[in-house]
Amino acid sequence: MEEKKKKGFFKKLVSGLSKTRNNIVESVDNIFSSFSSIDEEFYEELEETLIVSDLGVDTTLKIIENLKEKVKENKVKDPQDVKQLLMEEIKNLLKIEETEYAFENKKSVILVIGVNGVGKTTTIGKLAHQFKQDKKKVILAAADTFRAAAIDQLIEWANRANVEIIAQQANSDPGAVVYDAVAAAKSRKADILICDTAGRLHNKKNLMEELRKINKIIEREYGEVHKETLLVLDSTTGQNALQQAKQFKEIANITGIVLTKLDGTAKGGIAIAIQSELQVPVKYIGVGEGVEDLQKFDAESFVEALFAKEDEEAESL
Incomplete structure:
Protein backbone atom coordinates (compact mmCIF):
# COMPACT_ATOMS: atom_id res chain seq x y z
CA MET A 1 0.00 0.00 0.00
CA GLU A 2 2.83 2.36 0.98
CA GLU A 3 4.64 1.53 -2.29
CA LYS A 4 1.47 2.25 -4.28
CA LYS A 5 1.12 5.63 -2.54
CA LYS A 6 4.75 6.47 -3.35
CA LYS A 7 4.27 5.57 -7.01
CA GLY A 8 1.10 7.66 -7.12
CA PHE A 9 2.91 10.65 -5.65
CA PHE A 10 5.82 10.24 -8.09
CA LYS A 11 3.33 10.42 -10.98
CA LYS A 12 1.90 13.60 -9.46
CA LEU A 13 5.42 14.94 -9.04
CA VAL A 14 6.32 14.24 -12.68
CA SER A 15 3.11 15.93 -13.76
CA GLY A 16 3.43 18.77 -11.22
CA LEU A 17 6.97 19.60 -12.25
CA SER A 18 6.08 19.84 -15.95
CA LYS A 19 6.25 23.67 -16.00
CA THR A 20 9.58 23.64 -14.19
CA ARG A 21 10.83 20.89 -16.49
CA ASN A 22 9.91 22.96 -19.56
CA ASN A 23 11.67 25.93 -17.97
CA ILE A 24 14.91 24.17 -16.98
CA VAL A 25 15.38 20.84 -18.69
CA GLU A 26 14.46 21.79 -22.24
CA SER A 27 17.00 24.64 -22.15
CA VAL A 28 19.63 22.38 -20.60
CA ASP A 29 18.97 19.62 -23.17
CA ASN A 30 19.37 22.18 -25.97
CA ILE A 31 22.83 23.03 -24.64
CA PHE A 32 23.84 19.37 -24.42
CA SER A 33 22.72 18.69 -27.99
CA SER A 34 24.02 21.90 -29.60
CA PHE A 35 27.60 21.61 -28.35
CA SER A 36 29.98 19.04 -29.80
CA SER A 37 32.67 19.54 -27.16
CA ILE A 38 32.89 20.53 -23.50
CA ASP A 39 34.57 23.93 -23.42
CA GLU A 40 34.27 27.20 -21.51
CA GLU A 41 31.43 28.40 -23.72
CA PHE A 42 29.49 25.20 -22.95
CA TYR A 43 29.82 25.85 -19.20
CA GLU A 44 28.89 29.53 -19.60
CA GLU A 45 25.69 28.61 -21.48
CA LEU A 46 24.81 26.01 -18.83
CA GLU A 47 25.55 28.47 -16.04
CA GLU A 48 23.31 31.14 -17.58
CA THR A 49 20.46 28.66 -18.06
CA LEU A 50 20.59 27.45 -14.45
CA ILE A 51 20.73 30.99 -13.05
CA VAL A 52 17.62 32.09 -14.95
CA SER A 53 15.86 28.86 -13.90
CA ASP A 54 15.61 30.06 -10.29
CA LEU A 55 18.61 28.12 -9.03
CA GLY A 56 20.25 31.47 -8.32
CA VAL A 57 23.86 32.59 -8.76
CA ASP A 58 25.50 31.00 -5.69
CA THR A 59 23.92 27.57 -6.18
CA THR A 60 24.67 27.58 -9.91
CA LEU A 61 28.33 28.48 -9.38
CA LYS A 62 28.62 25.64 -6.86
CA ILE A 63 27.04 23.17 -9.32
CA ILE A 64 29.22 24.28 -12.26
CA GLU A 65 32.42 24.12 -10.18
CA ASN A 66 31.64 20.57 -8.99
CA LEU A 67 30.55 19.57 -12.49
CA LYS A 68 33.87 20.68 -13.98
CA GLU A 69 35.70 18.52 -11.44
CA LYS A 70 33.53 15.47 -12.18
CA VAL A 71 33.92 15.89 -15.95
CA LYS A 72 37.70 16.05 -15.51
CA GLU A 73 37.76 13.11 -13.06
CA ASN A 74 35.63 10.89 -15.31
CA LYS A 75 37.38 12.06 -18.51
CA VAL A 76 34.00 12.92 -20.07
CA LYS A 77 34.26 14.24 -23.63
CA ASP A 78 30.67 14.17 -24.93
CA PRO A 79 28.39 17.01 -23.69
CA GLN A 80 25.44 14.56 -23.70
CA ASP A 81 27.18 12.57 -20.93
CA VAL A 82 27.23 15.63 -18.68
CA LYS A 83 23.46 15.39 -18.09
CA GLN A 84 23.74 12.38 -15.75
CA LEU A 85 26.55 14.11 -13.85
CA LEU A 86 24.38 17.23 -13.52
CA MET A 87 21.50 15.15 -12.15
CA GLU A 88 23.82 13.48 -9.63
CA GLU A 89 25.18 16.87 -8.57
CA ILE A 90 21.68 18.24 -7.93
CA LYS A 91 20.73 15.07 -6.01
CA ASN A 92 23.78 15.53 -3.79
CA LEU A 93 22.83 19.13 -3.07
CA LEU A 94 19.28 18.10 -2.15
CA LYS A 95 20.00 14.93 -0.21
CA ILE A 96 18.80 14.91 3.40
CA GLU A 97 19.22 12.29 6.08
CA PHE A 297 10.77 15.39 0.12
CA ASP A 298 12.92 12.80 -1.61
CA ALA A 299 15.91 14.14 -3.60
CA GLU A 300 16.11 11.09 -5.84
CA SER A 301 12.43 11.26 -6.85
CA PHE A 302 12.49 15.04 -7.25
CA VAL A 303 15.44 15.07 -9.65
CA GLU A 304 14.22 12.01 -11.57
CA ALA A 305 10.79 13.66 -11.97
CA LEU A 306 12.41 16.96 -12.94
CA PHE A 307 14.48 15.34 -15.70
CA ALA A 308 11.83 12.80 -16.74
CA LYS A 309 11.50 12.28 -20.51
CA GLU A 310 8.31 13.48 -22.19
CA ASP A 311 7.18 9.90 -22.82
CA GLU A 312 7.62 9.12 -19.09
CA GLU A 313 5.56 12.21 -18.30
CA ALA A 314 2.79 11.14 -20.68
CA GLU A 315 2.90 7.64 -19.22
CA SER A 316 2.49 9.02 -15.73
CA LEU A 317 -0.66 10.97 -16.54
Whole structure:
Protein backbone atom coordinates (compact mmCIF):
# COMPACT_ATOMS: atom_id res chain seq x y z
CA MET A 1 0.00 0.00 0.00
CA GLU A 2 2.83 2.36 0.98
CA GLU A 3 4.64 1.53 -2.29
CA LYS A 4 1.47 2.25 -4.28
CA LYS A 5 1.12 5.63 -2.54
CA LYS A 6 4.75 6.47 -3.35
CA LYS A 7 4.27 5.57 -7.01
CA GLY A 8 1.10 7.66 -7.12
CA PHE A 9 2.91 10.65 -5.65
CA PHE A 10 5.82 10.24 -8.09
CA LYS A 11 3.33 10.42 -10.98
CA LYS A 12 1.90 13.60 -9.46
CA LEU A 13 5.42 14.94 -9.04
CA VAL A 14 6.32 14.24 -12.68
CA SER A 15 3.11 15.93 -13.76
CA GLY A 16 3.43 18.77 -11.22
CA LEU A 17 6.97 19.60 -12.25
CA SER A 18 6.08 19.84 -15.95
CA LYS A 19 6.25 23.67 -16.00
CA THR A 20 9.58 23.64 -14.19
CA ARG A 21 10.83 20.89 -16.49
CA ASN A 22 9.91 22.96 -19.56
CA ASN A 23 11.67 25.93 -17.97
CA ILE A 24 14.91 24.17 -16.98
CA VAL A 25 15.38 20.84 -18.69
CA GLU A 26 14.46 21.79 -22.24
CA SER A 27 17.00 24.64 -22.15
CA VAL A 28 19.63 22.38 -20.60
CA ASP A 29 18.97 19.62 -23.17
CA ASN A 30 19.37 22.18 -25.97
CA ILE A 31 22.83 23.03 -24.64
CA PHE A 32 23.84 19.37 -24.42
CA SER A 33 22.72 18.69 -27.99
CA SER A 34 24.02 21.90 -29.60
CA PHE A 35 27.60 21.61 -28.35
CA SER A 36 29.98 19.04 -29.80
CA SER A 37 32.67 19.54 -27.16
CA ILE A 38 32.89 20.53 -23.50
CA ASP A 39 34.57 23.93 -23.42
CA GLU A 40 34.27 27.20 -21.51
CA GLU A 41 31.43 28.40 -23.72
CA PHE A 42 29.49 25.20 -22.95
CA TYR A 43 29.82 25.85 -19.20
CA GLU A 44 28.89 29.53 -19.60
CA GLU A 45 25.69 28.61 -21.48
CA LEU A 46 24.81 26.01 -18.83
CA GLU A 47 25.55 28.47 -16.04
CA GLU A 48 23.31 31.14 -17.58
CA THR A 49 20.46 28.66 -18.06
CA LEU A 50 20.59 27.45 -14.45
CA ILE A 51 20.73 30.99 -13.05
CA VAL A 52 17.62 32.09 -14.95
CA SER A 53 15.86 28.86 -13.90
CA ASP A 54 15.61 30.06 -10.29
CA LEU A 55 18.61 28.12 -9.03
CA GLY A 56 20.25 31.47 -8.32
CA VAL A 57 23.86 32.59 -8.76
CA ASP A 58 25.50 31.00 -5.69
CA THR A 59 23.92 27.57 -6.18
CA THR A 60 24.67 27.58 -9.91
CA LEU A 61 28.33 28.48 -9.38
CA LYS A 62 28.62 25.64 -6.86
CA ILE A 63 27.04 23.17 -9.32
CA ILE A 64 29.22 24.28 -12.26
CA GLU A 65 32.42 24.12 -10.18
CA ASN A 66 31.64 20.57 -8.99
CA LEU A 67 30.55 19.57 -12.49
CA LYS A 68 33.87 20.68 -13.98
CA GLU A 69 35.70 18.52 -11.44
CA LYS A 70 33.53 15.47 -12.18
CA VAL A 71 33.92 15.89 -15.95
CA LYS A 72 37.70 16.05 -15.51
CA GLU A 73 37.76 13.11 -13.06
CA ASN A 74 35.63 10.89 -15.31
CA LYS A 75 37.38 12.06 -18.51
CA VAL A 76 34.00 12.92 -20.07
CA LYS A 77 34.26 14.24 -23.63
CA ASP A 78 30.67 14.17 -24.93
CA PRO A 79 28.39 17.01 -23.69
CA GLN A 80 25.44 14.56 -23.70
CA ASP A 81 27.18 12.57 -20.93
CA VAL A 82 27.23 15.63 -18.68
CA LYS A 83 23.46 15.39 -18.09
CA GLN A 84 23.74 12.38 -15.75
CA LEU A 85 26.55 14.11 -13.85
CA LEU A 86 24.38 17.23 -13.52
CA MET A 87 21.50 15.15 -12.15
CA GLU A 88 23.82 13.48 -9.63
CA GLU A 89 25.18 16.87 -8.57
CA ILE A 90 21.68 18.24 -7.93
CA LYS A 91 20.73 15.07 -6.01
CA ASN A 92 23.78 15.53 -3.79
CA LEU A 93 22.83 19.13 -3.07
CA LEU A 94 19.28 18.10 -2.15
CA LYS A 95 20.00 14.93 -0.21
CA ILE A 96 18.80 14.91 3.40
CA GLU A 97 19.22 12.29 6.08
CA GLU A 98 16.32 10.12 7.24
CA THR A 99 17.11 11.32 10.80
CA GLU A 100 15.63 14.70 9.79
CA TYR A 101 12.20 13.08 10.22
CA ALA A 102 12.96 11.57 13.65
CA PHE A 103 10.63 14.15 15.24
CA GLU A 104 7.64 12.34 13.71
CA ASN A 105 8.25 9.48 16.15
CA LYS A 106 9.06 11.56 19.22
CA LYS A 107 6.90 13.71 21.48
CA SER A 108 7.16 16.88 19.43
CA VAL A 109 5.97 20.45 19.19
CA ILE A 110 5.99 21.71 15.60
CA LEU A 111 5.95 25.48 15.14
CA VAL A 112 4.78 26.35 11.64
CA ILE A 113 5.85 29.77 10.37
CA GLY A 114 5.57 31.65 7.08
CA VAL A 115 3.91 34.70 5.56
CA ASN A 116 0.17 34.77 4.96
CA GLY A 117 -0.99 33.18 1.72
CA VAL A 118 1.74 30.53 1.33
CA GLY A 119 -0.51 27.65 2.37
CA LYS A 120 0.52 27.52 6.04
CA THR A 121 -2.82 26.55 7.55
CA THR A 122 -3.49 24.01 4.79
CA THR A 123 -0.06 22.49 5.37
CA ILE A 124 -0.84 22.10 9.09
CA GLY A 125 -4.16 20.44 8.25
CA LYS A 126 -2.53 17.98 5.84
CA LEU A 127 0.27 17.13 8.30
CA ALA A 128 -2.31 16.62 11.07
CA HIS A 129 -4.31 14.30 8.83
CA GLN A 130 -1.22 12.27 7.90
CA PHE A 131 0.03 12.00 11.50
CA LYS A 132 -3.46 10.92 12.56
CA GLN A 133 -3.43 8.23 9.84
CA ASP A 134 -0.16 7.04 11.39
CA LYS A 135 -2.04 6.56 14.67
CA LYS A 136 -0.50 9.61 16.35
CA LYS A 137 -2.44 11.65 18.88
CA VAL A 138 -2.35 15.19 17.44
CA ILE A 139 -3.40 18.54 18.89
CA LEU A 140 -3.47 21.81 16.92
CA ALA A 141 -2.94 25.29 18.37
CA ALA A 142 -4.51 28.22 16.51
CA ALA A 143 -1.87 30.79 17.52
CA ASP A 144 -2.29 32.95 14.41
CA THR A 145 -4.84 34.98 16.34
CA PHE A 146 -4.56 38.11 14.21
CA ARG A 147 -6.63 36.59 11.42
CA ALA A 148 -10.05 35.25 12.31
CA ALA A 149 -10.04 33.42 8.94
CA ALA A 150 -6.89 31.50 9.95
CA ILE A 151 -8.58 30.31 13.17
CA ASP A 152 -11.73 29.27 11.31
CA GLN A 153 -9.72 27.48 8.62
CA LEU A 154 -7.69 25.57 11.21
CA ILE A 155 -10.84 24.56 13.10
CA GLU A 156 -12.24 23.23 9.82
CA TRP A 157 -9.04 21.23 9.18
CA ALA A 158 -9.08 19.88 12.75
CA ASN A 159 -12.63 18.61 12.16
CA ARG A 160 -11.66 17.03 8.83
CA ALA A 161 -8.60 15.34 10.31
CA ASN A 162 -10.55 14.43 13.47
CA VAL A 163 -7.94 15.94 15.81
CA GLU A 164 -8.30 18.28 18.78
CA ILE A 165 -7.71 22.01 18.48
CA ILE A 166 -7.01 24.69 21.06
CA ALA A 167 -8.30 28.07 19.88
CA GLN A 168 -9.44 31.38 21.33
CA GLN A 169 -11.11 34.46 19.92
CA ALA A 170 -9.40 36.54 17.20
CA ASN A 171 -6.84 39.01 18.61
CA SER A 172 -6.24 36.88 21.70
CA ASP A 173 -2.67 36.61 22.98
CA PRO A 174 -0.89 33.93 20.85
CA GLY A 175 1.25 33.03 23.88
CA ALA A 176 -1.88 32.23 25.90
CA VAL A 177 -3.12 29.91 23.14
CA VAL A 178 0.20 28.07 23.05
CA TYR A 179 0.26 27.87 26.88
CA ASP A 180 -3.20 26.23 26.89
CA ALA A 181 -2.22 23.94 23.99
CA VAL A 182 0.92 22.76 25.79
CA ALA A 183 -1.13 22.04 28.93
CA ALA A 184 -3.62 20.05 26.81
CA ALA A 185 -0.83 18.16 25.00
CA LYS A 186 0.73 17.15 28.33
CA SER A 187 -2.49 16.15 30.10
CA ARG A 188 -3.87 14.27 27.08
CA LYS A 189 -0.51 12.63 26.30
CA ALA A 190 -0.42 13.95 22.73
CA ASP A 191 2.33 12.73 20.44
CA ILE A 192 2.47 15.88 18.33
CA LEU A 193 1.36 19.44 18.98
CA ILE A 194 1.30 21.64 15.84
CA CYS A 195 1.16 25.42 16.37
CA ASP A 196 0.07 27.84 13.69
CA THR A 197 1.73 31.28 14.01
CA ALA A 198 1.17 34.73 12.54
CA GLY A 199 3.06 35.64 9.37
CA ARG A 200 3.58 39.38 9.40
CA LEU A 201 7.13 39.52 8.08
CA HIS A 202 6.78 43.21 7.18
CA ASN A 203 6.64 43.84 10.93
CA LYS A 204 9.70 41.74 11.72
CA LYS A 205 10.34 43.13 15.21
CA ASN A 206 6.84 42.20 16.45
CA LEU A 207 7.01 38.79 14.80
CA MET A 208 10.41 38.10 16.34
CA GLU A 209 9.10 39.08 19.78
CA GLU A 210 6.04 36.87 19.34
CA LEU A 211 8.05 33.82 18.26
CA ARG A 212 10.52 34.39 21.11
CA LYS A 213 7.62 34.47 23.58
CA ILE A 214 6.05 31.29 22.14
CA ASN A 215 9.40 29.47 22.26
CA LYS A 216 9.94 30.60 25.87
CA ILE A 217 6.56 29.20 26.89
CA ILE A 218 7.28 25.84 25.22
CA GLU A 219 10.75 25.72 26.79
CA ARG A 220 9.45 26.53 30.25
CA GLU A 221 6.31 24.40 30.22
CA TYR A 222 7.39 21.50 28.03
CA GLY A 223 11.19 21.53 28.09
CA GLU A 224 11.62 17.80 27.51
CA VAL A 225 9.75 17.81 24.18
CA HIS A 226 11.43 17.83 20.74
CA LYS A 227 10.98 21.19 19.00
CA GLU A 228 10.66 21.49 15.24
CA THR A 229 10.24 24.77 13.34
CA LEU A 230 8.92 24.39 9.79
CA LEU A 231 8.94 27.35 7.40
CA VAL A 232 6.26 27.19 4.69
CA LEU A 233 7.18 28.81 1.37
CA ASP A 234 5.17 29.26 -1.83
CA SER A 235 7.35 27.94 -4.68
CA THR A 236 5.46 30.04 -7.27
CA THR A 237 7.22 33.14 -5.88
CA GLY A 238 10.65 31.82 -6.92
CA GLN A 239 13.52 33.98 -5.69
CA ASN A 240 11.13 35.87 -3.37
CA ALA A 241 10.65 32.61 -1.47
CA LEU A 242 14.41 32.40 -0.99
CA GLN A 243 14.51 35.99 0.30
CA GLN A 244 11.65 35.22 2.72
CA ALA A 245 13.54 32.17 3.94
CA LYS A 246 16.66 34.26 4.58
CA GLN A 247 14.64 36.79 6.59
CA PHE A 248 12.87 34.13 8.65
CA LYS A 249 16.20 32.42 9.30
CA GLU A 250 17.36 35.63 10.99
CA ILE A 251 14.52 35.48 13.50
CA ALA A 252 13.86 31.75 13.98
CA ASN A 253 15.79 28.52 14.31
CA ILE A 254 14.31 26.86 11.20
CA THR A 255 14.73 23.08 11.14
CA GLY A 256 12.94 22.41 7.85
CA ILE A 257 11.20 23.90 4.83
CA VAL A 258 7.78 23.02 3.41
CA LEU A 259 7.56 24.00 -0.26
CA THR A 260 3.98 24.34 -1.49
CA LYS A 261 2.32 24.78 -4.92
CA LEU A 262 5.07 23.06 -6.92
CA ASP A 263 2.40 21.88 -9.37
CA GLY A 264 1.52 25.43 -10.43
CA THR A 265 4.92 26.90 -11.14
CA ALA A 266 7.83 26.96 -13.56
CA LYS A 267 10.02 27.98 -10.60
CA GLY A 268 10.48 24.57 -8.94
CA GLY A 269 14.24 25.08 -9.28
CA ILE A 270 13.94 27.24 -6.17
CA ALA A 271 13.90 24.02 -4.10
CA ILE A 272 17.53 23.50 -5.11
CA ALA A 273 18.55 27.10 -4.34
CA ILE A 274 16.83 27.12 -0.93
CA GLN A 275 18.45 23.96 0.34
CA SER A 276 21.86 24.81 -1.09
CA GLU A 277 22.04 28.42 0.09
CA LEU A 278 20.29 28.12 3.45
CA GLN A 279 21.65 24.73 4.47
CA VAL A 280 18.14 23.99 5.75
CA PRO A 281 16.50 20.82 4.40
CA VAL A 282 13.33 20.90 2.33
CA LYS A 283 11.36 18.32 4.34
CA TYR A 284 7.93 18.35 2.64
CA ILE A 285 6.65 19.36 -0.78
CA GLY A 286 3.13 19.96 -2.03
CA VAL A 287 1.99 19.20 -5.58
CA GLY A 288 -1.78 19.57 -5.34
CA GLU A 289 -4.84 20.28 -3.24
CA GLY A 290 -5.42 16.77 -1.90
CA VAL A 291 -4.45 15.65 1.60
CA GLU A 292 -2.00 13.10 0.17
CA ASP A 293 -0.43 15.71 -2.15
CA LEU A 294 1.88 16.90 0.63
CA GLN A 295 4.69 14.39 1.04
CA LYS A 296 8.16 14.00 2.47
CA PHE A 297 10.77 15.39 0.12
CA ASP A 298 12.92 12.80 -1.61
CA ALA A 299 15.91 14.14 -3.60
CA GLU A 300 16.11 11.09 -5.84
CA SER A 301 12.43 11.26 -6.85
CA PHE A 302 12.49 15.04 -7.25
CA VAL A 303 15.44 15.07 -9.65
CA GLU A 304 14.22 12.01 -11.57
CA ALA A 305 10.79 13.66 -11.97
CA LEU A 306 12.41 16.96 -12.94
CA PHE A 307 14.48 15.34 -15.70
CA ALA A 308 11.83 12.80 -16.74
CA LYS A 309 11.50 12.28 -20.51
CA GLU A 310 8.31 13.48 -22.19
CA ASP A 311 7.18 9.90 -22.82
CA GLU A 312 7.62 9.12 -19.09
CA GLU A 313 5.56 12.21 -18.30
CA ALA A 314 2.79 11.14 -20.68
CA GLU A 315 2.90 7.64 -19.22
CA SER A 316 2.49 9.02 -15.73
CA LEU A 317 -0.66 10.97 -16.54
